[in-house]
Amino acid sequence: MTSLLLVLLLAQTEHAPQQAGSALLDPVREARVQALGKQLRCPMCQGLSIADSGSSAARAQMDRVRELVAEGKSDDEIRTYFVARYGEWALLEPPAHGFNWLVWLGPAVLLLAGAWIVARMVRRKAPDAVAAPAAPAPAEGSSGDPYLDAVRAELRK
Amino acid sequence: MSRRLLLGVVGVAVLTGVLFFAFARGFGRDPHEVPFMLKGKPAPDFTLTRLDTGQTLTLAQLRGQPVVLNFWASWCGPCKLDHPVLARAARRYQNDARFFAVVFEDTPENARGFAPLDPSFPVLIDPQSRMAVDYGVTGVPETYFIDAQGIIRDKYVGPLVDEVEIARRLKAVSEPLVSGVSR
Numbered sequence: 001m002t003s004l005l006l007v008l009l010l011a012q013t014e015h016a017p018q019q020a021g022s023a024l025l026d027p028v029r030e031a032r033v034q035a036l037g038k039q040l041r042c043p044m045c046q047g048l049s050i051a052d053s054g055s056s057a058a059r060a061q062m063d064r065v066r067e068l069v070a071e072g073k074s075d076d077e078i079r080t081y082f083v084a085r086y087g088e089w090a091l092l093e094p095p096a097h098g099f100n101w102l103v104w105l106g107p108a109v110l111l112l113a114g115a116w117i118v119a120r121m122v123r124r125k126a127p128d129a130v131a132a133p134a135a136p137a138p139a140e141g142s143s144g145d146p147y148l149d150a151v152r153a154e155l156r157k
Numbered sequence: 158m159s160r161r162l163l164l165g166v167v168g169v170a171v172l173t174g175v176l177f178f179a180f181a182r183g184f185g186r187d188p189h190e191v192p193f194m195l196k197g198k199p200a201p202d203f204t205l206t207r208l209d210t211g212q213t214l215t216l217a218q219l220r221g222q223p224v225v226l227n228f229w230a231s232w233c234g235p236c237k238l239d240h241p242v243l244a245r246a247a248r249r250y251q252n253d254a255r256f257f258a259v260v261f262e263d264t265p266e267n268a269r270g271f272a273p274l275d276p277s278f279p280v281l282i283d284p285q286s287r288m289a290v291d292y293g294v295t296g297v298p299e300t301y302f303i304d305a306q307g308i309i310r311d312k313y314v315g316p317l318v319d320e321v322e323i324a325r326r327l328k329a330v331s332e333p334l335v336s337g338v339s340r
Contacts, residue, residue, distance in 0.1 A: 019262050022285050043191045043295035056230070056262040057296050060286035067287065085293035087192035102179060 022063045025070060033066045036078055040065070041092045049092055191295045193312055197334075200224075200303045201291040205259065208268055208280035214257075216307060223254040223330045224303040227317070228289055230263040231271035233297045239316035240272060243300070246323045247278035254327055261297045262286050302330040310334075 024030045037051030042058040050058040050065070061082070068078045082090045094100040142149050195201075202216045216224070227243050229236040240258065247256035259281045260268045268280050283289055292301060295314070302311040310330045317323060 019264050019285070046189060056232075056286075057294070060262055060290050060294075063285040064287060064290040067285070083194075085194055085290070086295070087194050089192050099182060102175075 021059050022066050025066060029069050030066075032075065033062070033069050036065050036069070036075060037062050039079070039092055040082055041086075041090050043086060043090075191293075193293070195293050195309045196311070198309055200301070200307050200309045201288070203283075203288040203291070205281040205283055205288060208260075208265055208282055209274045209276065210279075214279075214281065216303075219255055220307055221305050223305055223327065225254055225256045225323075225327070226259055226292070226301040226303065227257070228259050228261045228292075228294050228297050228299045228301075230261045230297050231267035232263065233261075235316040236271075236298045239298050239300075239318050242318050242320060243323070244272075244275050244278040246320055246327075247275070250324075250327055251277050253331065257281050259283050259289065261289050261294065302326050304330050304334070306334075308334065 025033060034051050038049045040050045040061065042048045042050045042053040042055060042061075044055040044057040045053045048058070050061045064081075065078060068081060073081070079091065088094065094103055096104050143152075200216055204213055204215045206213055225243070225247075227239070229240060243256060243258070250256075256278045257280075258272060258278055260283055265282050268282070272278075272280055274280070286294075292309075298316050300313040300317050301309055302313075304310050311326055313322070313326065
């Protein structure tokens with residue numbers, strides 16, 4: 001009775017149900033739909049893929065992906081379809097060409113540059129490390145730290 | 158030492174140049190803005206059903222006059238603002254262009270409850286929003302301006318509440334394409 005009341009009440013409101021999404025395909029093709037959906041960027045929520053977003057625009061695009069898969073289009077053809085309409089912007093993973101190489105190679109270049117700098121610093125420090133034991137043993141009452149010694153000497157005065 | 162100094166200066170200069178180039182590219186555009194890829198391209202054909210008469214309508218039937226397509230939904234707040242403005246414009250410019258309100262991700266029942274059936278601004282039902290995605294719609298409201306040759310000339314994202322803006326775009330779409338733009 002309560003549920004019936006609730007249904008009637010909800011049906012009365014201004015926010016009637018939106019258009020439902022299309023029916024899922026067979027498991028094999030639906031897996032392709034979901035995999036493609038994960039690669040495409042939702043135009044409304046931007047940070048999410050259309051497979052992960054619940055927005056109306058993402059649902060519309062998922063329905064279109066499903067339809068194109070059902071029509072027998074290849075993954076590449078479907079990606080091309082979306083790029084033709086929403087630009088490369090629609091791809092969550094930028095294709096590796098032109099300016100985009102910066103995104104792909106930039107981190108690797110920075111990592112290599114960092115490794116080079118660290119290697120240089122270690123190599124420069126190495127002679128000091130060897131020289132350290134050869135340094136004269138600190139005098140009696142010395143902490144081995146010249147600054148601390150200087151402070152103590154000042155205090156003794 | 159001077160060689161190392163030179164190398165350092167050149168290194169910093171190259172790095173600065175690369176960063177400058179990257180930032181100039183990156184800051185020159187709004188990363189949230191979805192590119193409008195179909196500008197100047199033939200509008201994808203569609204076959205949709207009119208909510209008022211139940212007849213099907215194709216884009217090919219509309220060839221020879223400019224077409225204004227407004228994508229909207231009953232659940233979309235801003236659509237409540239621009240729907241009446243567009244309906245008024247549709248009546249005023251009925252000899253210059255055909256106006257259609259395409260339902261996006263919504264049911265015919267909701268559409269019927271939202272908009273008064275207006276013969277000069279007919280509502281079209283787009284099952285599963287297939288045609289909307291064909292046009293590269295990113296959300297509602299969005300309004301497309303197609304010329305008499307079936308070329309998408311312009312699109313307006315957001316509520317189109319300024320009649321002057323509509324008139325300006327209608328005038329632009331009625332003028333022939335400047336040569337050099339892809340047909």
